Each structure stands twice: as structure tokens, then as C-alpha cells.
Amino acid sequence: MVPSSPLLKRRILELCHDNQLSGHVGITKMHNLVAYTFLRSGLRADVEDYVHHCDACQRHKVNTRMYAGKLQPPSILEGCGKVCQWIAL
Numbered sequence: 001m002v003p004s005s006p007l008l009k010r011r012i013l014e015l016c017h018d019n020q021l022s023g024h025v026g027i028t029k030m031h032n033l034v035a036y037t038f039l040r041s042g043l044r045a046d047v048e049d050y051v052h053h054c055d056a057c058q059r060h061k062v063n064t065r066m067y068a069g070k071l072q073p074p075s076i077l078e079g080c081g082k083v084c085q086w087i088a089l
Ligand SMILES: [Zn+2]
Pocket: 017, 024, 025, 051, 054, 055, 056, 057, 058
């Protein structure tokens, strides 16, 4: 358990996130790292807030989402003729 000192909480989060060995890990990895050593209530929210406000993470965030692709008309409109195209517009 960690005493409820805001300065101490901040210092722990800095050590587990900003340190060169930790390497600005994401929320889940950082939460696991901090919770392994310093278990306390409200930890997840503090970790999320810290990572969301980390300047380095916000600048160099890697997009891990799959490419969305191009928009295509729904297959229902195919074979229906000009009436369906007019309705779709
Ligand atoms: Zn960071």
C-alpha cells in the first residue's frame, strides 16, 4: 500500500512510465507494472490519466487500428436499377 500523497503517487507513475527502462508503455502494461509493486485503490484511473497526458506518448503514438478501406455501396442496391440509385442519393 502507498500513502495517499499526491507527490508520491506522481513520482511512482513517473518512475514506471518515463524511465528509459520502462519505455513509455501503454495503459495496460503500465498498470500491471505499477500494480505488481504498488497496489492501491484508484490506480487504474491514475495510470490512464497519466498516460493520456504524457506528451511523448501523445506525439509518438502508433496507430494500431486496422486500415478501414474504401467506402463501397451496400450490396442490396446492386441489381435494383435506377430507382434504387435515385433513392440512395
Ligand atoms: Zn509516455
